[in-house]
Amino acid sequence: MTSYYSQYPKVFVSVDCIVFGFDEGKLKLLIGKRLMNPGYGEWSLYGGFVGTDESLDEAASRVLYELTGLRRAYMKQVGAFGAIDRDPGERVISVAYYSLINVKDYDDNLRKTHHLEWISLEDMPPLYSDHTKMVKKALSILRKSINTEPLSFKLLPDLFTLTQLQQVFEAVLNQQIDKRNFRKRIKQIDFIEKTELIDKKTSKRGAALYRFNKKSFAEDPTFKL
Numbered sequence: 001m002t003s004y005y006s007q008y009p010k011v012f013v014s015v016d017c018i019v020f021g022f023d024e025g026k027l028k029l030l031i032g033k034r035l036m037n038p039g040y041g042e043w044s045l046y047g048g049f050v051g052t053d054e055s056l057d058e059a060a061s062r063v064l065y066e067l068t069g070l071r072r073a074y075m076k077q078v079g080a081f082g083a084i085d086r087d088p089g090e091r092v093i094s095v096a097y098y099s100l101i102n103v104k105d106y107d108d109n110l111r112k113t114h115h116l117e118w119i120s121l122e123d124m125p126p127l128y129s130d131h132t133k134m135v136k137k138a139l140s141i142l143r144k145s146i147n148t149e150p151l152s153f154k155l156l157p158d159l160f161t162l163t164q165l166q167q168v169f170e171a172v173l174n175q176q177i178d179k180r181n182f183r184k185r186i187k188q189i190d191f192i193e194k195t196e197l198i199d200k201k202t203s204k205r206g207a208a209l210y211r212f213n214k215k216s217f218a219e220d221p222t223f224k225l
Contacts, residue, residue: 009091011090011091011092011093012049012090012091012092012093013049013050013056013092013093013094013095014047014048014049014050014092014093014094014095015047015048015050015056015059015060015063015094015095015096015097016045016046016047016081016094016095016096016097016131016134017045017046017047017060017063017064017067017096017097017098017099018045018078018096018097018098018099018134018135018138019046019064019067019068019098019099019101020098020099020100020101020138020142020155021100021101021102021103021106021118021155022102022103022155022156022167022168022171023103023118025167025171026120026121026122026171027120027121027155027168027171027172028103028118028119028120028121029118029119029120029121029124029135030046030067030111030116030117030118030119031043031044031045031046031116031117031119031124031127032044032046032114032115032116032117033115034128035115037089038087038088038089039088039128039129042126042127042128043125043126043127043128044127044128044129044131045096045127045128045131045134045135046063046067046114046116047063047094048062048063048066056077056095057075057077060075060077060095060097061075064097064099067110067114067116068099068101068106068107068110069106069107069110070101070105070106073099073100073101073154074099074100074101074151074154075097075098075099076097076098076099076141077095077096077097078095078096078097078098078134078137078138078141079095079096079137080093080094080095080096081093081094081095081096081130081133081134082094083130086129086130087129094130094134096134096137096138098138098141098142100142100151100154100155101154101155102154102155102156102157103118104157121135121139139172142172143172143173146169146172146173146225147224147225148223148224148225149223150191150212150217150223152165152168152169152172153212155168156168158211158212159195159197159199159209159210159211160209160210160211161199161207161208161209161210162182162183162186162207162208162210163207165186165192165210166179166182166183169182169225185225186225189223189225190213190216190220191212191213191214191216191217191220192210192211192212192213193210193211193212193213193216194208194209194210195208195209195210195211197209
């Protein structure tokens, strides 16, 4: 380290991960109670400080891996949060990232190790410091993007029913969608492929299973629903 900026005060830089999952027809958030001060016992996002040898993205990827055990989960920067009094311990600027994961891919032992819970957004308790603002901003970004980017598939297993896909959109947008029109639009999208497989677990009659064809999408990466 040099002494070029020794005359200036130092601040801490952290990253906070907003992890969204979809389960039981609802959009859920991964949070836990803080095990350290300040804010011991308060509901909180999971985060960490940026190392001297890390970029912001690298730090967020490391924290997300520690949290979920997943290395290729979708992640997007939400923004910086730097209110002077946001952390009563020190002057800390945090850069928030949101991630979308399939809950079934998540090792539940890690959730227990970190004392975390999946909480429905509608049941989200007050969060530590400005973490509630982070979640709201992330959700706003997700809602603006879900109809123009193939984000819904990040929350689903590789094989899914059209009902599950519609439920993801309804959960994210927090509004009901007309089933007939939704399915009509889906069937016009080439890279959402119907398979010969049938789901008999979530449907008594048996529903056709679909998949997102990444290769087909890569050839024409245009998504509008």
